[in-house]
Amino acid sequence: MSSRELKARIIEVGASQGFHDIKVASTEAMHEDLATYQAWLDKGYAADMAYLKRDPARRVHPAMSAPQARSVLILKVPYTSTCQAPPDDRVWGRVARYAVGLDYHEIIRARLERLCEALCILPASARAATDDLALYEQALARRHGAGFIGKNSLLIGPKMSGSYHFIAELFVDLELEPDTEYVGTCGSCFRCGTACPTDAIVDSGTVDSNLCISYLTIENKYGIDPALRARLGDWAFGCDICQEVCPYNSQIARLDATSAEQRVWPELRPEAGVGHYLDLLGLIALPDDESYRRMVGKSPLRRPKRRGLTRNALVVLGNWLGGRAASEADRSRWHEEIVEAIGTYIMQDRESMLLEHALWALAQAGERGDDRASDLIAGFDRARLEPDDRDRADSYFGIDG
Numbered sequence: 001m002s003s004r005e006l007k008a009r010i011i012e013v014g015a016s017q018g019f020h021d022i023k024v025a026s027t028e029a030m031h032e033d034l035a036t037y038q039a040w041l042d043k044g045y046a047a048d049m050a051y052l053k054r055d056p057a058r059r060v061h062p063a064m065s066a067p068q069a070r071s072v073l074i075l076k077v078p079y080t081s082t083c084q085a086p087p088d089d090r091v092w093g094r095v096a097r098y099a100v101g102l103d104y105h106e107i108i109r110a111r112l113e114r115l116c117e118a119l120c121i122l123p124a125s126a127r128a129a130t131d132d133l134a135l136y137e138q139a140l141a142r143r144h145g146a147g148f149i150g151k152n153s154l155l156i157g158p159k160m161s162g163s164y165h166f167i168a169e170l171f172v173d174l175e176l177e178p179d180t181e182y183v184g185t186c187g188s189c190f191r192c193g194t195a196c197p198t199d200a201i202v203d204s205g206t207v208d209s210n211l212c213i214s215y216l217t218i219e220n221k222y223g224i225d226p227a228l229r230a231r232l233g234d235w236a237f238g239c240d241i242c243q244e245v246c247p248y249n250s251q252i253a254r255l256d257a258t259s260a261e262q263r264v265w266p267e268l269r270p271e272a273g274v275g276h277y278l279d280l281l282g283l284i285a286l287p288d289d290e291s292y293r294r295m296v297g298k299s300p301l302r303r304p305k306r307r308g309l310t311r312n313a314l315v316v317l318g319n320w321l322g323g324r325a326a327s328e329a330d331r332s333r334w335h336e337e338i339v340e341a342i343g344t345y346i347m348q349d350r351e352s353m354l355l356e357h358a359l360w361a362l363a364q365a366g367e368r369g370d371d372r373a374s375d376l377i378a379g380f381d382r383a384r385l386e387p388d389d390r391d392r393a394d395s396y397f398g399i400d401g
């Protein structure tokens with residue numbers, strides 16, 4: 001079989017296994033991309049994600065991840081799904097589309113193994129990855145025809161295939177002809193930057209993770225800056241705003257929404273995981289970690305752990321109370337119940353950081369003239385807070401400076 005026939009056969013088998021838009025990349029070092037990546041790091045845009053800062057030179061050199069490999073297959077796995085109207089039987093927070101089903105790492109890895117079997121590639125001679133390897137995936141994908149990097153820093157695929165997809169790689173010891181770069185552009189569009197609620201899209205086309213809701217609600221291990229909390233709106237896990245407003249994604253919604261959703265693997269659909277809406281009051285009332293594990297199952301929501309997700313829930317509950325999430329009718333319907341639930345939450349033994357977030361949430365209701373919320377804050381023993389949280393919370397207690 002010639003190299004060209006082999007490549008066509010791989011694409012055919014990959015497609016039969018549910019992968020899309022399969023491209024072949026070389027394992028050559030991407031020297032030109034190192035400067036871009038390093039500049040992003042130097043500006044501090046990686047926030048405290050230490051794994052992104054380790055060994056940038058390795059990230060731009062695919063061969064260092066799999067020395068035996070001669071080529072890398074770049075495979076896309078779509079995850080788009082229509083966000084239905086919010087449920088009316090609970091207080092909810094939104095979940096980013098990529099996370100509505102089961103955790104993609106395990107699901108994609110299992111399918112890559114099946115792909116190797118179908119291609120009769122011995123597992124020992126292949127290496128599978130999906131965002132779990134020190135590799136500048138987007139640069140590799142961009143250089144080999146899988147799309148261009150939009151100003152929201154996401155890979156936007158050709159032929160109006162948009163950005164709602166995971167990228168996976170399979171390093172193989174086969175000599176295949178690499179695909180060439182796809183040239184696409186955002187042109188003068190900056191809708192994502194204008195729509196981003198935290199102004200995280202900076203320098204007209206790169207994302208400062210310190211400000212990005214995806215980082216703040218998933219990878220961030222600390223409290224969320226009070227100045228940013230209102231801007232989270234109803235996002236409890238991740239954020240899709242810069243994808244929702246992107247014309248390349250709205251084209252899919254207009255032209256091909258049904259078939260785009262049919263391409264999503266069953267394991268990644270909302271029915272398989274937590275779905276688009278998280279039950280916030282259920283979450284903050286959970287008695288222990290075990291019940292948390294049952295609630296989030298094998299979904300990506302495991303990542304911030306119970307502590308991080310509860311922190312996010314308290315922020316979104318504050319935004320419900322402050323009129324920045326849900327409709328005014330829903331807010332008013334659930335207002336009292338939210339205040340009482342947070343009141344119960346702060347009575348119990350909690351970590352200082354979470355208590356401070358809960359007090360902030362109550363303060364949002366207090367600012368709207370809710371006496372019960374103000375009483376709960378006033379009755380709270382400030383000595384339960386660590387000094388930093390106490391300083392932060394002083395404004396909720398009406399103590400200046």
Ligand code: SF4
Pocket residue numbers: 152195196197198199200201207211212213214238239240241242243
């Ligand atoms: S994910 Fe949300 S917060 Fe982050 S850049 Fe996009 S719109 Fe902004």
Ligand code: SF4
Pocket residue numbers: 150151152153185186189190191192193242245246247248
């Ligand atoms: S919204 Fe506009 S600027 Fe942003 S990624 Fe999409 S096309 Fe590019």
